[in-house]
Amino acid sequence: MENALPISFESNDAFREIFQSMSEGILMVDEAGKIITANAVAEHLFGYEKNEMNGMSLEALLPERYRGRHLSFRREFNAHPEPRRMGVGRDLTALRKDKREFPVEISLSYTHLKGKLYVMAFISDITQRKKSEDALRRSEEQLIVYAVELEKKVESRTQALNGMVEALEKEVQDRKRAEEDAHHALGKERELNELKSKFVSIASHEFRTPLSAILSSASLIQQYSERQDREKVHKHVQRIKTSVNHLTSILDDLLSLGRLEEGKIEVSRERIELAPFVQEVKEEISPVLKEQQQIQLLCQPTEQPIYSDPRILRHILFNLISNASKYSDAGKRIFIECQRYTDRVSFSVRDEGIGIPLDDQKHLFDRFFRASNAGQVQGTGLGLNIVKRYADLIGGSISFTSEAGTGSIFTLVIPDKYEENSVD
Incomplete structure (x- = not known):
């Protein structure tokens, strides 16, 4: 018409x-x-x-x-x-x-x-406006969930940390009373006091920064929500997620150190399907990588399982991949390579990050040590020390090669006897 x-x-x-x-x-x-x-x-x-x-x-x-x-x-x-x-x-x-x-x-x-x-x-x-409103509402709901989870985690981890401090203090007191060599007892007491002092220093500094970021972002989100500024709300929700992940990482490192010091970690040897296991590790850690960082798997296909402690092996790989991400820029690649040999298996994690200065490399596995070029990258200096001790627990070894400004390769080698038995 x-x-x-x-x-x-x-x-x-x-x-x-x-x-x-x-x-x-x-x-x-x-x-x-x-x-x-x-x-x-x-x-x-x-x-x-x-x-x-x-x-x-x-x-x-x-x-x-x-x-x-x-x-x-x-x-x-x-x-x-x-x-x-x-x-x-x-x-x-x-x-x-x-x-x-x-x-x-x-x-x-x-x-x-x-x-x-x-x-x-x-x-x-108004399709786009409705989508923005829905996204803003979901962000607000997600923030509430994260706040509840954070409160529970902080409460749980605080109790565990209090127990760790009490255990450290008790060990100092017990060693004072023990009839041991005076020089040896004095050395151990100094070591434990140094550990406690460093723990308090790290807890004070490393916890204050993310908690301040969370408090600041929560306040800003309330203001931006009232103005329906979805982009800024999303930015501060991501900032809270990053801070929560950092807090969780610090607490996990400190608790792992406490359990290792107390000898409370039990080691098992279980059947592990190599390719699915490494793929699962990749999928679990990918959400916490920096923007556009990607993990590339270079594992040879094999139908033969390996035998080790999957919980400890996962913790080692998580720590190495997390370090590769932290010390690399956004968009960089991380490579995981697996190699099968007659009686052993190796896992290599290679990054394209800042690398490790030559003078720092001899101290890399020391407790609380951080390389001189770490700058503002958050961390406790415990991760690689824990990795080495975990590798020792499952009868393995950890080594690395690195060049400042080019990147690093960390290689874990563990024994594989093709049978389910206890670790020697």
Whole structure:
């Protein structure tokens, strides 16, 4: 059907030009609900060709479940016309030609011409705005979940850390009372006091930074949520996630050190399917890598299982991959290579990061040691010391090669006797 505007509109070129150039979709409807004309934006919104909407019933643009109710709304408006927005406090939905529904915002106006009422509906597609609102709501819900989880973790880890400090203090007291060589006892006491002092220093510094970041981000999220600034809300949710992960990493390192010091870690030897195990480690750690960092597996396919302690092996690989990520820029690759030999298996983790200065390499596995080029990268200096002690527990060895500015390769070698028995 050709455009059927009332004659006064048809003869007004200025009106037609304005009507077609509006950025909103516009429908002109008569008292019977018949579409007189639609501008190009409206035709595009609803998926119709030029002039194809002319003569259609307005209700045809609504999902069927709303059509009956809309008839009464239209009659009410015709009886008492006034400019207004539709659906205040409700979500409005329209129907495209292909039967897909989409959210809209509609305002109504009207005019009388030669005794007849004509209604103009101004229509905007708010799909993107609804998506942003939904994403913002999910971010707020996620923040609440993280806050609850963080509170539980901090409470649990605090209790465990208190137990560790008490154990360290008791060991100092026991060694003072023991009838041992005075020089040896004094040396051990100094070592334990140094450990306690370093622990308190690390806990004070490393915990304060992420907790301050969490508090700051939580306050900012409240402000940005009120302004519906989704991008900044997302940024600070990610900042809270990173801080929580860092806190968890610190606590895990400290608790692992405590269990190793107390000799409470039991070692088992279990059957491990090599390829699925390494793939599982990759999938578990990938979410905490820096942006666009990728892990590339270079493990030879094998059907023969290995036998070791999967819990300790997973902890070692997690620590090595985490270090490779921390000390590499965003977008860099991390390579994991597996090699089978007659009586042993090797795992190599290679990165393209900052590397380790030559003068620092001899101290790399010392407790609390951090390389001179670590800069602002967060860490306790315990990870590699724990890795070495775990490797010793399962009868393995850990070695590395590195060059400052180029990257590092850490290689773990563990025995494999193809049988389920206790570790020698």
